[in-house]
Amino acid sequence: MIDFQSGYILRPVNPVFIYFSLFCALLLNLLPIGNYGWVPDWLILCIVFWNIHQHRYVSVITAFILGLMMDVHNSDLLGLHAFSYSLVAYVAISWHRRIVALTVLSQALHLLPIFLLVSLFPVLAHWLLSGELYWWALTGAIQALIEAMLWPLATRVLLAPQRRPIDVDHNRPL
């Protein structure tokens, strides 16, 4: 796959690394930080990243299963995160050709609506079910902004193994 930022051809991805990174993101989400709206959702960042770059390995079904786990952890209605994660995974996969061609910063801007959808979905679902909208629960928007700001970092970290040169020439480094 071509890295549109540098123009180099990337090394093939290691599926083990994909699943390892998803597992790490899940663990980060399980950190007992407390009930704060702005804490970034590492898992959705990771899922969206792999949906855009390697959608053959990380599909809607993966997003659904991980969302189910987050539902149980958050003591939410079963299916709330599962649905929003898989919805977002679908959107990300259908946008992936357009998004990889952009620069990293405009990628982050493009992905902001996706992150907003994930953060505000529980509030909206609750609004539909009970007819009450909680304005203070809209702090999820801050979470989405933070996730969008973390996107360049995610690109750097998660693409690093693929950006390694194939044969390192110690005498003539690039």
Added chain:
Amino acid sequence: MLIDFRFKALDPIRNNVNWILRPLEYVMMAPRNAFEATSEYFTTRSTLDQENQVMKVRQAELSLLANQSEFLMVENQNLRELMTLQKQVPFKTLPVEILFNPPNPISQRIVINRGSNDGLKLGNPIANDSGILGQVVRLYERSAEVSLLEDRDFAVPVQVARNGLRAAVFGAGRGNPLELRYLPVASDLEVGDILLTSGIDGVYPPGFAVAVISKIERNVDKNSSNVFCVPIAAVNRYRQALAFLYDPQLDAKAAANNKSASGAPLTNTPGRRQTRARGMQ
């Protein structure tokens, strides 16, 4: 989502996912616990000395009170027998540890480290040394989810300690003061009144502190008063708490059970509040 909301049919799936997830949660709690352990280990000698002093005084007071209260308890039971009233039901307590606070903007819950294997039941109250914290609303084998007093529409039947006026305290969502609803303007309430559990619901044992009245707005036009209270127990502070394994056989709940056995369906099982027909759990 609807299936879970309406029929509670997905509990087996939830239990299985929880069974996988719980070890991971324990692993991720390790850094925080290690940090707390080290900071506790390095507390200075003087603070320990101070704490010790306070504890000694407190213990002396409490043991005096305990002697007295045993006497009062016996006397109370005897008087109740004389008057052919119902006896107070004794109950066991179970020390629990609060594991974490799930990140969920809509509800206020905590997860504790005891579950159905330890004898915990749905609807058991959770309290700490100063007052009621909440109630068990979802039960797993080795853990349970507890709704806190602050949770939206969480209701506790209370009694004003000063004059015995009965009312119900409702949670108003995260960060908002609790509300005492459905009271007329002329009700005898003052700022600073302590609200105790009344025990008429058969879920909470009577006589435990819940909240203190902090503000009263009397609205003469509508003949209603908005009363706001603050929970007595520090709801979001400590890690240790007690679960009351309270199950009164001779109470309103038992009567309701008998009624349901004779035909009418019982909808108000402990832990699923009837006031909450709408909204998410």
